Amino acid sequence: MSAVTSAAAPGTELPPGRMTYREALRESLREALRGDERVFVMGEDVGRYGGCFAVTLGLLEEFGPERVRDTPLSESAFVGAGIGAALGGMRPVVEIMTVNFSLLALDQILNNAATLAHMSGGQLAVPLVVRMTTGAGRQLAAQHSHSLEGWYAHIPGLRIVAPATVADARGMLAPALASPDPVLLFEHAGLYASEGEVDDTPVALDGAAVRRPGEDVTLVTYGGMLPTALAAAEALEAGGIAAEVVDLRSLRPLDEATVLASVRRTHRLVVVDEGWRSGSLAAEVAARVAEQAFYDLDAPPERVCSAEVPVPYAAHLERAARPAVDDVVAAARRTVG
Amino acid sequence: MPSLGADMDAGTVVEWAVAPGDHVHRGDLVAAVETEKSVIDVECFEDGVVERLLVPVGTKVAVGTPLAVIAPEGATPAPTPAPTPALTPAPAPAAGTPERDGAASLPRATPPVRRFAERLGLDVARLPGTGPHGTVTHADVRAAASTGTTARTDTTDTTDTTDTTVPSPTPTVPPAAPAERPRITPYARRLAAERGTPPEALRPGADGVVRARDVPAGTGATPTRTPRPTPQPTRPTTPPSPRPAAQGMRAAIAARMTRSLAIPQYHVDSVLELGAPLDRLREVNRRLPVSERIVPAALLLHATARAARRVPELNGHWVDDTLVPATTVALGVVVSLRGGGLLVPTIPAADELTLSELMAALRDVVARARTGRLRTSDAADAGLTVTDLGETGGHSVHGRIFPPQVALVGFGAVVRRPWAEGDLLGVRPTVTATLTGDHRATDGVVGGRFLHAIDDVLHDTEEWS
Amino acid sequence: MIPADAPTARDEAARALVRAGLARIAPGPDLDALEDTADLRDALELDSLDFLAFVEQLSRTTGVRIEEDDYPRLRTVASAAAFLTAAGVP
Numbered sequence: 043m044s045a046v047t048s049a050a051a052p053g054t055e056l057p058p059g060r061m062t063y064r065e066a067l068r069e070s071l072r073e074a075l076r077g078d079e080r081v082f083v084m085g086e087d088v089g090r091y092g093g094c095f096a097v098t099l100g101l102l103e104e105f106g107p108e109r110v111r112d113t114p115l116s117e118s119a120f121v122g123a124g125i126g127a128a129l130g131g132m133r134p135v136v137e138i139m140t141v142n143f144s145l146l147a148l149d150q151i152l153n154n155a156a157t158l159a160h161m162s163g164g165q166l167a168v169p170l171v172v173r174m175t176t177g178a179g180r181q182l183a184a185q186h187s188h189s190l191e192g193w194y195a196h197i198p199g200l201r202i203v204a205p206a207t208v209a210d211a212r213g214m215l216a217p218a219l220a221s222p223d224p225v226l227l228f229e230h231a232g233l234y235a236s237e238g239e240v241d242d243t244p245v246a247l248d249g250a251a252v253r254r255p256g257e258d259v260t261l262v263t264y265g266g267m268l269p270t271a272l273a274a275a276e277a278l279e280a281g282g283i284a285a286e287v288v289d290l291r292s293l294r295p296l297d298e299a300t301v302l303a304s305v306r307r308t309h310r311l312v313v314v315d316e317g318w319r320s321g322s323l324a325a326e327v328a329a330r331v332a333e334q335a336f337y338d339l340d341a342p343p344e345r346v347c348s349a350e351v352p353v354p355y356a357a358h359l360e361r362a363a364r365p366a367v368d369d370v371v372a373a374a375r376r377t378v379g
Numbered sequence: 380m381p382s383l384g385a386d387m388d389a390g391t392v393v394e395w396a397v398a399p400g401d402h403v404h405r406g407d408l409v410a411a412v413e414t415e416k417s418v419i420d421v422e423c424f425e426d427g428v429v430e431r432l433l434v435p436v437g438t439k440v441a442v443g444t445p446l447a448v449i450a451p452e453g454a455t456p457a458p459t460p461a462p463t464p465a466l467t468p469a470p471a472p473a474a475g476t477p478e479r480d481g482a483a484s485l486p487r488a489t490p491p492v493r494r495f496a497e498r499l500g501l502d503v504a505r506l507p508g509t510g511p512h513g514t515v516t517h518a519d520v521r522a523a524a525s526t527g528t529t530a531r532t533d534t535t536d537t538t539d540t541t542d543t544t545v546p547s548p549t550p551t552v553p554p555a556a557p558a559e560r561p562r563i564t565p566y567a568r569r570l571a572a573e574r575g576t577p578p579e580a581l582r583p584g585a586d587g588v589v590r591a592r593d594v595p596a597g598t599g600a601t602p603t604r605t606p607r608p609t610p611q612p613t614r615p616t617t618p619p620s621p622r623p624a625a626q627g628m629r630a631a632i633a634a635r636m637t638r639s640l641a642i643p644q645y646h647v648d649s650v651l652e653l654g655a656p657l658d659r660l661r662e663v664n665r666r667l668p669v670s671e672r673i674v675p676a677a678l679l680l681h682a683t684a685r686a687a688r689r690v691p692e693l694n695g696h697w698v699d700d701t702l703v704p705a706t707t708v709a710l711g712v713v714v715s716l717r718g719g720g721l722l723v724p725t726i727p728a729a730d731e732l733t734l735s736e737l738m739a740a741l742r743d744v745v746a747r748a749r750t751g752r753l754r755t756s757d758a759a760d761a762g763l764t765v766t767d768l769g770e771t772g773g774h775s776v777h778g779r780i781f782p783p784q785v786a787l788v789g790f791g792a793v794v795r796r797p798w799a800e801g802d803l804l805g806v807r808p809t810v811t812a813t814l815t816g817d818h819r820a821t822d823g824v825v826g827g828r829f830l831h832a833i834d835d836v837l838h839d840t841e842e843w844s
Numbered sequence: 845m846i847p848a849d850a851p852t853a854r855d856e857a858a859r860a861l862v863r864a865g866l867a868r869i870a871p872g873p874d875l876d877a878l879e880d881t882a883d884l885r886d887a888l889e890l891d892s893l894d895f896l897a898f899v900e901q902l903s904r905t906t907g908v909r910i911e912e913d914d915y916p917r918l919r920t921v922a923s924a925a926a927f928l929t930a931a932g933v934p
Binding site: 592595596661664665669670672674675676715717741742745769770 | 867870871872885889891892893896899900903904909910911912913
């Protein structure tokens with residue numbers, strides 16, 4: 043299954059085992075649709091159009107309109123329908139175009155999906171997967187570019203994952219569908235075209251990954267900021283600073299053990315988060331480190347987050363608003379002193 | 380007592396803003412009442428003249444209880460003297476007070492602020508107010524307290540009343556700027572505590588912050604051969620020991636070596652030729668990344684561990700007048716610390732490691748020893764200890780046994796010496812190996828055999844893997 | 845005119861690299877006081893593991909592979925800097 047089997051898949055041919063993030067997501071959907079007849083895909087333009095970011099391209103032709111369903115433009119309605127289907131024994135994968143639009147479905151997600159297992163005393167499960175695009179960098183302006191996954195990570199009853207690598211994009215859907223809890227899967231818009239190796243190993247939903255080892259400073263990040271953090275680590279290496287890069291992968295639950303173990307080795311923390319700084323996931327990570335590894339810290343924790351403005355449209359302003367490699371390098375240098 | 384909230388049953392009058400005889404109007408603030416939640420100013424409902432205050436300051440009464448009697452304007456006030464309690468803090472009609480006109484009955488400060496000022500010996504009447512209508516706020520009092528004594532109450536006013544009744548100057552407010560607290564990172568503070576360095580002895584780096592690297596290294600972490608068994612190294616459960624750890628380490632070394640004095644010890648030594656082994660090591664290292672290179676000290680340790688397998692009599696403990704042989708080769712390694720002192724962590728099952736594995740183990744354990752981060756596994760009981768003076772040390776070392784062990788192997792510096800090979804003389808790298816044995820457990824001949832075994836292992840290429 | 849033996853900017857940079865490498869292994873007043881021509885293993889009391897760590901650090905930050913046969917050229921800060929500049933660093 044690791045080869046790219048894509049009659050309808052567009053784009054360049056890649057060697058077997060190597061594919062784009064977009065193709066990896068599509069492969070995982072295809073695998074789920076083939077392997078479990080309870081699985082179906084639903085959302086705006088996921089069928090005929092092939093998905094706003096072309097993730098579902100070709101699936102309608104392959105699996106038919108019963109299982110790849112275009113919906114009306116009502117997030118509240120189709121997420122609610124997904125919850126109902128999940129309660130009824132199906133395994134829906136709902137796509138929301140961007141996280142900004144998911145706010146229209148927030149009532150369904152928070153008041154129904156996240157609560158029903160608890161309010162029914164465990165009698166009901168909502169094995170729903172909601173995929174959505176997050177993040178800036180493509181000049182889609184303030185109504186399509188925000189990073190609100192931190193808000194969702196605030197909500198008990200949900201699992202929040204953010205695949206940052208092609209392998210994670212390929213491997214996270216299967217365990218998400220297997221989970222009895224609703225899972226929100228955040229795909230960063232800037233990652234769809236990235237390429238990488240995949241294998242068929244499913245990915246655990248709650249473990250962070252050390253993407254690069256180092257002993258001088260820990261860079262904690264996730265999703266679309268992973269490439270930035272890795273590039274920063276590369277730049278730091280040239281200056282003699284060995285940065286360890288921890289990819290959270292799961293934003294709820296947070297794998298704090300991995301983060302703490304790393305900070306206890308490096309004694310310095312920089313959190314790189316595309317969300318806004320105030321009340322961010324970065325704040326949560328920094329707080330937990332301060333609570334639990336205070337005596338291991340050799341510098342105040344640093345946070346590199348987006349500027350607290352609605353993401354601007356103009357390319358140079360958008361660039362300036364997002365965390366850049368230089369910002370991460372500077373923060374890491376400050377911690378090393 | 381008005382109801383100042385749905386859940387209010389009772390309230391305490393904490394201040395009267397009016398006195399009998401005062402003219403009051405609807406909406407004037409006449410009193411301050413403390414509820415469960417806060418202090419609230421009470422407005423007057425009527426116009427008139429205050430005739431009597433019914434509830435003294437400090438008294439708690441139920442909602443609905445009359446607080447005062449107000450006579451309609453023009454009515455003849457009852458001449459009865461008001462039972463004004465002595466406690467009532469009159470609004471200080473001193474010369475310097477604001478004139479009592481329209482805002483006459485506005486207190487200068489809320490009661491908590493007033494009490495706060497009193498505790499600091501300040502008179503709110505003389506403080507500049509930045510609150511609404513010029514009232515004095517908590518911040519104003521704090522600012523006045525930190526800038527000096529300009530607004531202190533006259534001593535004549537306070538000595539006999541306020542000061543004696545107020546418990547003590549508040550500890551909650553930093554009076555003036557105290558000596559600046561040194562900026563030490565939590566990790567550096569912890570390291571300093573572990574190493575016995577008092578915080579005031581730490582010198583900050585260029586940015587004025589003391590970080591881990593500014594804490595003097597290796598002034599000793601723990602006593603000899605009992606490295607800190609610390610599975611959770613994050614919690615400094617005890618405050619820094621008042622006695623510097625370096626002294627503790629010296630004391631531990633002293634105690635152990637003094638105990639060692641009671642052991643009847645013998646010494647054997649032998650010069651080992653290292654030409655071929657070091658050539659081979661250079662060959663191996665050429666093919667390895669720098670990070671995996673093997674140092675000669677690791678080679679000597681490796682040979683010692685394997686020799687202990689061949690001559691097991693020197694690997695064990697002397698317990699109750701008997702030699703208890705060790706079942707594995709757990710090798711103690713003497714690690715000298717920068718700045719003095721030493722630690723002896725253990726490499727368990729050292730004879731089962733390949734040369735590269737032993738090198739890795741050595742690197743790790745030395746690094747942990749020198750950063751004060753030894754683990755419980757590093758503190759396992761060694762059966763035999765090795766001390767290596769290293770390349771800049773002396774030519775040979777005749778060490779003392781670490782009881783209850785029964786032998787100690789020592790290596791001097793690797794030096795080039797004239798060496799007879801057959802009838803020819805050449806110059807070869809050599810090392811002087813020494814063995815100190817417990818004469819109760821073994822005799823010199825065993826020690827000699829052990830050194831010979833080390834030599835054999837060094838030249839036996841099959842032993843390297 | 846610059847005398848032929850005056851330290852160039854490259855020399856300075858190379859020495860800074862060497863000292864930065866040493867600072868990772870043996871920070872402290874001894875290093876601050878270390879003269880460019882002093883035997884650094886003696887002055888800083890480096891054992892073979894320390895020295896190997898120094899070599900590794902230097903190799904990592906400069907990208908120069910340092911063979912064991914090169915160790916004698918790393919005897920002092922000055923000679924190590926000369927070794928680096930000869931290898932094209934910085």
